[in-house]
Amino acid sequence: MDTVMTRAEDALAVRPVLLALDWGTSSLRAFLMDAAGTVVAQRASAHGIQNLPVAGIAGFERAFAELCSDWLGRWSGLPVVASGMVGSAQGWKEAPYVTCPADAQSLASQAASVDSALGVQMLIAPGVVFTPADGAPDVIRGEEIQIAGALAEHPAWSSQTCMAMPGTHSKWVRIKDGRIVGFATYMTGELFAVLCKHSILGRLMPDSAPADAAAADAAFAAGVQAARDSRPGDLPHQLFATRTLGLMRHLPPDVLKDYLSGLLIGHELVSGSIRMQEALEGDTPLLLVGEGALCRRYGQALGILGIKPAAQIGNTAPRGLFQFAIAAGLIAPAKETVHG
Amino acid sequence: MDTVMTRAEDALAVRPVLLALDWGTSSLRAFLMDAAGTVVAQRASAHGIQNLPVAGIAGFERAFAELCSDWLGRWSGLPVVASGMVGSAQGWKEAPYVTCPADAQSLASQAASVDSALGVQMLIAPGVVFTPADGAPDVIRGEEIQIAGALAEHPAWSSQTCMAMPGTHSKWVRIKDGRIVGFATYMTGELFAVLCKHSILGRLMPDSAPADAAAADAAFAAGVQAARDSRPGDLPHQLFATRTLGLMRHLPPDVLKDYLSGLLIGHELVSGSIRMQEALEGDTPLLLVGEGALCRRYGQALGILGIKPAAQIGNTAPRGLFQFAIAAGLIAPAKETVHG
Numbered sequence: 001m002d003t004v005m006t007r008a009e010d011a012l013a014v015r016p017v018l019l020a021l022d023w024g025t026s027s028l029r030a031f032l033m034d035a036a037g038t039v040v041a042q043r044a045s046a047h048g049i050q051n052l053p054v055a056g057i058a059g060f061e062r063a064f065a066e067l068c069s070d071w072l073g074r075w076s077g078l079p080v081v082a083s084g085m086v087g088s089a090q091g092w093k094e095a096p097y098v099t100c101p102a103d104a105q106s107l108a109s110q111a112a113s114v115d116s117a118l119g120v121q122m123l124i125a126p127g128v129v130f131t132p133a134d135g136a137p138d139v140i141r142g143e144e145i146q147i148a149g150a151l152a153e154h155p156a157w158s159s160q161t162c163m164a165m166p167g168t169h170s171k172w173v174r175i176k177d178g179r180i181v182g183f184a185t186y187m188t189g190e191l192f193a194v195l196c197k198h199s200i201l202g203r204l205m206p207d208s209a210p211a212d213a214a215a216a217d218a219a220f221a222a223g224v225q226a227a228r229d230s231r232p233g234d235l236p237h238q239l240f241a242t243r244t245l246g247l248m249r250h251l252p253p254d255v256l257k258d259y260l261s262g263l264l265i266g267h268e269l270v271s272g273s274i275r276m277q278e279a280l281e282g283d284t285p286l287l288l289v290g291e292g293a294l295c296r297r298y299g300q301a302l303g304i305l306g307i308k309p310a311a312q313i314g315n316t317a318p319r320g321l322f323q324f325a326i327a328a329g330l331i332a333p334a335k336e337t338v339h340g
Numbered sequence: 341m342d343t344v345m346t347r348a349e350d351a352l353a354v355r356p357v358l359l360a361l362d363w364g365t366s367s368l369r370a371f372l373m374d375a376a377g378t379v380v381a382q383r384a385s386a387h388g389i390q391n392l393p394v395a396g397i398a399g400f401e402r403a404f405a406e407l408c409s410d411w412l413g414r415w416s417g418l419p420v421v422a423s424g425m426v427g428s429a430q431g432w433k434e435a436p437y438v439t440c441p442a443d444a445q446s447l448a449s450q451a452a453s454v455d456s457a458l459g460v461q462m463l464i465a466p467g468v469v470f471t472p473a474d475g476a477p478d479v480i481r482g483e484e485i486q487i488a489g490a491l492a493e494h495p496a497w498s499s500q501t502c503m504a505m506p507g508t509h510s511k512w513v514r515i516k517d518g519r520i521v522g523f524a525t526y527m528t529g530e531l532f533a534v535l536c537k538h539s540i541l542g543r544l545m546p547d548s549a550p551a552d553a554a555a556a557d558a559a560f561a562a563g564v565q566a567a568r569d570s571r572p573g574d575l576p577h578q579l580f581a582t583r584t585l586g587l588m589r590h591l592p593p594d595v596l597k598d599y600l601s602g603l604l605i606g607h608e609l610v611s612g613s614i615r616m617q618e619a620l621e622g623d624t625p626l627l628l629v630g631e632g633a634l635c636r637r638y639g640q641a642l643g644i645l646g647i648k649p650a651a652q653i654g655n656t657a658p659r660g661l662f663q664f665a666i667a668a669g670l671i672a673p674a675k676e677t678v679h680g
Contacts, residue, residue, distance in 0.1 A: 129588070134569070136581030137588045169580065185584075186576040190539055198538045199530055200509075229474070233567060233611030235575045236526040236604060240509065241476030244525075248469070248477045264576060271573030 016040055017331050019068060019078050020321035021122070023086035024142060025050050030067050031318040032075075037152070037334040039318050043067055049085045049092075060092040061117050072118055079330040080116075081321050083125040083145035087112060092122075097129035097139055101179035104148040104320075108327035125324050130182050138185050142317070143171045149320030150289060150313060151178060152334075157285065162276045164309070165289045166265075166298050168193075172272040174279055184275060186268040192261055201239065201260060204246040210254045219255035220297070223262025224304045227270055235267055265301045273307060285310035356380055357671050359411060359418050360661035361404075361462070363426035364482060365390050370407050371658040372415075377492070377674040379658050383407055389425045389432075400432040401457050412458055419670035420462045421661050423485035427452060427464040437469035437479055441519035444488040444660075448667035465664050470522050478525050482657070483511045489660030490629060490653060491518060492674075497625065502616040504649070505629045506605075506638050508533075512612040514619055524615055526608040532601055541579065541600060544586040550594045559595035560637070563602025564644045567610055575607055605641045613647060625650035 016032040023029075026048035032041040045067050052059030053066070072078060087095035095112035112124045127141030143165055151158050158178040165171040168189035174182045196202045210216035226238055242260045245251040251259060276284065286302075288295045288309045295312045302309055325331045356372040363369075366388035372381040385407050392399030393406070412418060427435035435452035452464045467481030483505055491498050498518040505511040508529035514522045536542045550556035566578055582600045585591040591599060616624065626642075626649045628635045635652045642649055665671045 136566070136578075137584045137590065138580065139584055139587065184577050185580040187539070187579050188576050191576055191579075194534055194538045198534045199527070226476070227573060230572050231611065231614055232570050232572055232574070233607040233609070233614070234572070236528050236531055236608050237524050237611055238476075239527050239531075240478065240525040244477045244479055247479065250477065267573040268576050269573070271571065271577055274571055274573070 014040055016071075016075055016078060018322060018325050019071060019080045020318055020325070021064075021068075021080070021082035021086070022084055022142070022145075022315075022317040022321070023082050023091075024048050024084040028063055028067060029317075030071075031321070032071060033318060033322055035332065035334065037319055037322040041071075042318075049088070049090060057092065060086070064116060064122075065118055069118055072120055078120070079325060080120050080122040081125070081325045081328070081330065082122055083317065083321055083324065084142040087124040087126060088141055091124070093124060095124045095126035097127045097141075100128060100130045100183075101176070101181050102128045102144060103179040104323040104327040106179075107144060107148070107324055108329075111324075111328060123325070123328055123330065125321075128180055128183075130180075132182065138183060140171050140173070140183055140185070143173060143183075144180060145320035145324060146289060146316050147173060147175065147180060147320065148323040149316030149318065150287070151175065152319050152323050153316060154311075154313075157287065160280055160284050161287060162280060162284055163287045163289050164269075164272060164298065166294045167290060170268055170272075172276065174276065176280075182279060184272065186272065188264050188268045192264050195239065195242075195260060196257060201242045201256070204243060204253050205256050206254050208254060210258065211252075212255075215252065216255045216258040217300070219251055219258040220262035220300065221304055222251075223259040223264075224266035224269075224301045225262075227263055227266025228305055230267065230270070235263075238263055261297070262301065265298060266305075269298070269301055269305055269307070273305065288312040289316070290314070354380055356411075356415055356418060358662060358665050359408060359420045360658050360665070361408075361420070361422035361426070362424055362482070362485075362655075362657040362661070363422050363431075364388050364424040368403055368407060369657075370411075371661070372411060373658060373662055375672070375674065377659055377662040381411075382658075389428070389430060397432065400426070404456060404462075405458055409458055412460055418460070419665055420456075420460050421465070421665045421668070421670065422462055423465040423657065423661055423664065424482040427466060428481055431464070432462075433464060435464045435466035437467045437481075440468060440470045440523075441516070441521050442468045442484060443519040444663040444667040446519075447484060447488070447664055448669075451664075451668060463665070463668055463670065465661075468520055468523075470520075472522065478523060480511050480513070480523055480525070483513060483523075484520060485660035485664060486629060486656050487513060487515065487520060487660065488663040489656030489658065490627070491515065492659050492663045493656060494651075494653075497627065500620055500624050501627060502620060502624055503627045503629050504609075504612060504638065506634045507630060510608055510612075512616065514616065516620075522619060524612065526612065528604050528608045532604050535579065535582075535600060536597060541582045541596070544583060544593050545596050546594050548594060550598065551592075552595075555592065556595045556598040557640070559591055559598040560602035560640065561644055562591075563599040563604075564606035564609075564641045565602075567603055567606025568645055570607065570610070575603075578603055601637070602641065605638060606645070609638070609641055609645055609647070613645065628652040629656070630654070 014034045018033045020031045029044045047063035093114040131137040161175040170186040358373045360371045369384045387403035433454040471477040501515040510526040
C-alpha cells in the first residue's frame with residue numbers, strides 16, 4: 001500500500017484542530033479533523049506496527065514523519081492522538097489496559113504520551129480489559145475508540161447496545177449508559193485463515209473463487225445452520241465436515257471455504273447472541289460495526305439465525321479519536337462549523 | 341525411524357499364518373501372526389503413505405519389499421492383509437468406504453486386493469462411512485480394524501460400547517451387537533498443533549517443557565473446566581483466553597499449551613459424551629483406545645468431567661487384521677496353539 005492522499009487536501013479551507021492516528025498491526029491511517037469532528041483530509045500507509053520501515057522506536061518515528069511531517073509543519077501546534085496497537089506492549093509506548101466500565105473519559109485519564117522527534121507530543125489511548133465473574137480476562141485495543149466514535153455519532157445507542165465488530169479477532173461489546181461494560185473476543189477470522197492454510201481442511205480447497213455464487217451462498221448457509229444446531233463442544237467435530245462434505249461430493253470443492261466460513265461465523269453468532277441476551281435486556285439493539293463485505297456476510301448469517309441487526313456502520317475510529325482528544329482536554333467539544 | 345526388528349525373530353518356533361500390515365499416513369507396521377492370533381514378530385518403517393521412498397505405486401512396492409520380502413521368501417504362501425490409509429484414494433489401491441453398521445465381515449466382503457510385484461496378493465480393508473440423520477457424513481479408516489481387534493480380545497464389549505480413540509483426528513465410535521453403528525471425528529489433535537504453530541496463541545508459548553508439572557496439570561484442568569462450563573458456539577471465544585491468561589500473567593507462559601490442550605480435549609469430551617448418551621443406553625461402558633500418554637491425558641480430563649472409562653487399551657490393529665483375514669476366508673478362526 002502506498003501512501004494515499006485525498007485530492008482535496010491542498011485546497012483545505014478550514015484550519016484542522018486535530019491530527020488523529022488509527023495505528024494498527026498492518027496499517028497506519030492519519031486523519032486531519034476540523035472543529036466539528038469532520039475528517040477534512042486523510043492518508044494511509046502500510047506501516048502498521050508489524051511492518052515498520054526500520055525496527056524499534058526509529059521505525060515509529062520514521063513512519064509517523066513520512067505520513068504527517070508536512071501537515072505538522074503547515075499547522076504548528078496541532079494536537080496529535082493515536083489509538084490501536086501503537087499503544088500495546090509491542091507499540092511505540094505502552095498504554096496499559098483500563099478496566100470496565102470504560103468510556104472516552106477513562107481512556108483519556110489513563111492515556112500514555114510520547115514525545116516525537118518532530119517536536120510534538122502524541123497522546124496514545126489505552127486498551128480495555130474485561131474480566132467476567134466466571135472466566136478468563138479479555139482485551140480490546142482500538143475497538144474502544146471506534147465505539148466512542150459510534151456513540152458520538154449515534155447518541156441514541158448510548159443507553160444500551162451490543163456492538164458486533166467482525167474481524168480477524170471479532171469483538172462483541174456491550175454498552176450501558178455510554179460506557180463499555182463487557183465484551184468477548186472471537187478468533188473467528190484467524191481460525192478461518194489458519195485452518196484454510198495449515199490444516200487438512202485446506203487440502204481439498206482450490207485457490208479459485210467459487211464458480212457459482214448461489215452455490216457458495218448455500219454452502220455458507222449450511223455452515224451457519226450446522227452451528228445453529230450445535231451443542232456444547234461440537235466445533236472440533238463439525239469442522240471435519242468441511243473435509244467429508246468435499247470427500248463425499250456433497251459439496252463442490254470451490255465452496256468448502258464458504259461452508260467453513262459459515263460454520264465459524266455461525267458459532268460466533270450463536271455464542272455472542274446467547275451472551276448478549278444474558279447480559280443485556282431483551283430489546284437491546286445489535287449493531288454491526290466494520291468493513292462492508294464482512295458485515296454483509298455477518299448480516300446473512302444473522303438472518304439465518306432469525307436475528308436482525310439494528311444497523312450496520314463503518315469505521316468510526318476518527319470520530320472516536322476526536323472524542324478522546326476532547327476528553328483529554330486537547331480540543332474543545334465538537335461544534336458545527338461553516339465550511340467555506 | 342529405521343526399520344525396527346524384534347530380537348526373537350530368527351528364533352521363530354511357530355510357523356506364522358498371516359502377514360498383517362498397519363499402513364498409515366506416517367508409518368508402516370508389519371506383524372507376523374500365528375494361528376492363535378498372537379504377534380510372533382513385528383517390524384516398522386517410516387514409509388507411511390505420505391513418506392514413501394519413491395512416488396506412486398513403485399513407492400508402495402518398495403516400502404513393502406524392504407520391510408517384508410525376506411519374510412515372504414521364508415514362508416511362501418503366507419496371506420497378506422492391510423489396513424489404514426493404504427486403502428484411501430491416495431493409497432496403493434482404493435478400498436471405498438462401507439456403510440454402517442459395519443464389522444469384520446462387511447469389511448472383508450468389500451475389501452480391495454492388489455497384486456504385488458513380490459508375487460503375493462494383498463487384501464486391503466475398506467474404511468467406514470457414517471451419515472447421521474441430521475448431519476454431514478463422517479469417515480474412519482484404520483480405526484474399524486482396531487475396533488474389530490478390541491472386540492475379539494474383549495468379547496464382553498460387543499453388546500454395547502463407546503470407544504474414544506484420541507489422536508490427531510480423534511474418533512468416538514459406538515458399537516452395538518458387535519458392529520460399528522455410528523461415530524464422530526474430532527479434529528482435536530490437529531487443532532492443537534495448528535493453533536500452537538500458526539496462530540497468535542503460539543506467540544506467547546516457549547519451546548521448553550513446563551518447569552512445574554503441577555502447574556501444567558492445573559492449567560490443563562482449568563482448560564477442561566472452561567470447556568465443561570461452555571455453551572454452544574463458545575470455542576472461538578474461549579480459545580482467546582490462551583492468549584489473555586498469558587498476557588495478564590494469570591498463567592506462566594510454559595503452561596499455556598497445557599491450558600489449550602485441556603480446552604480442546606475438554607470440548608471433545610463434552611460433545612462426545614453428550615452424543616454417546618443420546619445414542620446409547622445410560623450404562624454403556626466408555627473405553628479409551630490408543631497410545632498410553634495421550635490416553636492418560638484423556639483419563640485426567642474425563643475425571644474432571646466426572647466420567648470414568650471402563651478400561652484403557654492399547655493398539656489392537658494386529659488382532660483386528662487377524663479377524664479381517666478370518667472374515668475374508670484367508671485363515672481359519674483363532675485357536676490356541678502350544679508354542680514350542
